[in-house]
Amino acid sequence: MATMTAAQRRERARHAYNAYVAECPSRQVLDAISDKWVTLVLTALADGPLRYGELAPRIAGVSQKMLTQTLRRLERDGLLTRTITPTVPVRVDYELTALGETILPVVVAIKQWSEAHITEIHAARDTYDERAGD
């Protein structure tokens, strides 16, 4: 009777967590945008549509896999559109939707806060690490 107890409890916990997530909008969106690449893609598209090949170099450090994955997720969530022009070679443009543009102020707010307080954070880290070094 004790068999699978751990797994069972894990399952129940998973369901409880999912249920919680399901009823909490901000948690869901948080999961969606709490992603490094998501915010970077959104800001990259802020000035207008870009092709895949233009997008990639503007987001230093992103792999092709992560970029594609991020773009697909954002398309699914209705934050951007993916337009294929069947020329040879093919051309694909990504553009923010109206919904996608409404989130830009939030992303900008994050960026502004970052630039305004990064020095304080660095100072705090130095102090903290110094104490640990004693």
Add this chain to the structure above:
Amino acid sequence: MATMTAAQRRERARHAYNAYVAECPSRQVLDAISDKWVTLVLTALADGPLRYGELAPRIAGVSQKMLTQTLRRLERDGLLTRTITPTVPVRVDYELTALGETILPVVVAIKQWSEAHITEIHAARDTYDERAGD
């Protein structure tokens, strides 16, 4: 001569990436707050200091490990303080610093956007998934 080529390139890539991150404040902060638990802890502490035991149940789904890890990181970044009262049993309080409070508006903005647009996101997902089902 070809040995370790992949690993070497990976190392170089890692350094290039880190260098980029090092000179971009918003990227650094983004890494710091692009974390589900970070924002949740910050909002939980918005109304005043809380003990560890009070904090945990307010953030459903968080494990003790993740909560502690998140709190340590936020303490290191100077966003909150950790106060130990050496009674028996010990009592630990967490409280936002002045710096920590300055980020609350940003977190609130995220929350408000989420609640305002979650319906549209759900609709977009349904449409997208429906097309995929054809």
Add this chain to the structure above:
DNA sequence: CGGAATCCTTTCCGATACTG
């Protein structure tokens, strides 16, 4: 009470190779 340490599973993600 508020953790730290360990184990172990799951998920992430980069690298590589191939395609319309």
Add this chain to the structure above:
DNA sequence: CAGTATCGGAAAGGATTCCG
């Protein structure tokens, strides 16, 4: 050009146990 498919290492994170 703009992807898809697959694999393997690295990292995240949950469960459990032990400690001041």
